[in-house]
Amino acid sequence: MQYSAWFQCINEECRQKYPTNSIVYKCRTCGSLLEVQHDIEALRGRDSKAWMKLFEERYKSTQWPYGSGVWGKKEWILPQLSDDNIVSLYEGGSNLFWAERFGKMLGLSNLWVKLCGNSHSGSFKDLGMTVLVSNVKQMISEGAPIKAVACASTGDTSAALAVYCAAAGIQSIVLLPKGKISVAQLVQPIANGALVLSLDTDFDGCMKVVREITEDETIYLANSMNSIRIEGQKTVGIEVIQQFDWDCPDVFIIPGGNLGNVTALGNGLLMMHDLGLISRLPRIVVAQAQNANPLYRSYLKNFESFEPMVARKTLANAIQIGNPVSIEKAIRTLKLFKGIVLDATEEELADAAALGDTTGMFNCPHTGVALAALIKLLKSGQIDKSEHVVVISTAHGLKFTDFKVKYHEETLDFPSRFANKPIELPPRVDAVKEALETALKKRRTTLNA
Ligand SMILES: *Cc1c(COP(=O)(O)O)cnc(C)c1O
């Protein structure tokens, strides 16, 4: 059976198609965003049980490139790609763990966290970037005039782009908002040989510039306006369900900025539904930082209107986005998945991340936003305590050590409820013993509280 995928305009009145090896980011006829469509009839040629079996056989195997969580599902991602052009760093296959203690604190017995940050560059962006860079490699091999691949980034996209381009031997260019990303996020593209351009603006400002420089076909655009990344990112929900032996959870909670990831999550689940691997759709919750909450504001108006905003500074810097590229797609997704949108203040996201850490997590601030949303939804009764809930953790906490250090040093703009400060002592046994006695007593009372 011959499987195929193509770009298609999302505008219902246009629906123009383009091959996946063409350099196109928006519809040339009407200017709308594109999305990748698959020949679903061809995919139906294999029944749901056979797809499950194939995915299970490949999952985390050493059968290159099919052991990758993304390429193990190649037929659903980018079937025409030649295996020789796949640039894979064994992405996907990340840990999905039962957050037993944190769940119990909230009265929830079936809470799970999908650790997408346990990945090559430390965030879920790897899932999409492997597909984008592989597609670029294929286009170059076919003679496309691409000299470099560029993106504007709040940190994690550039880290993923730089590392996949380095693995492929393709030049990357990253435009970063000066002083707005963490040291770890800045050092990744530097180490991986990207041309790093630090601009005195915010993410939305960098985005404007990169859109213009990529009008020239020799510089290929890697931002999520380019819908090819969605194809890799959509494996996240599919993989979670595979990890639950094909049982679909009740709720997914995901932090959202540019809103590509929620669209991807939804697309993967819809494909599973279309092909009979799941029989019902879960609910999707998008969590935003209050300082960058344009989707939440639109949700409050039943998505009847949308107003971009100037995003204010947030600790969750990867979602500090006021004018999300994938807004239309995300709203479409939320309408299909009984969607809920919530926001979290800086204090709420930081406390939720820290509280989670005390139960054995190591949360990035974006995951903190998702956990804060979960806490609110349980309080308001919008999520029932009996439900099976999955939180998508988007990056590794070690990328955000400055945030954690400041929280525990209590130097943020608000009180840190769960700060854990080192106790400074003279190097004497009696002083240490005395300090331990008091501290352990205090710890026991808080642990039992
Ligand atoms: C990119 C990113 C997000 C937001 O994803 P969108 O697709 O832009 O909504 C959330 N968390 C982290 C850590 C990210 O890197």
Ligand SMILES: [Zn+2]
């Ligand atoms: Zn169009």
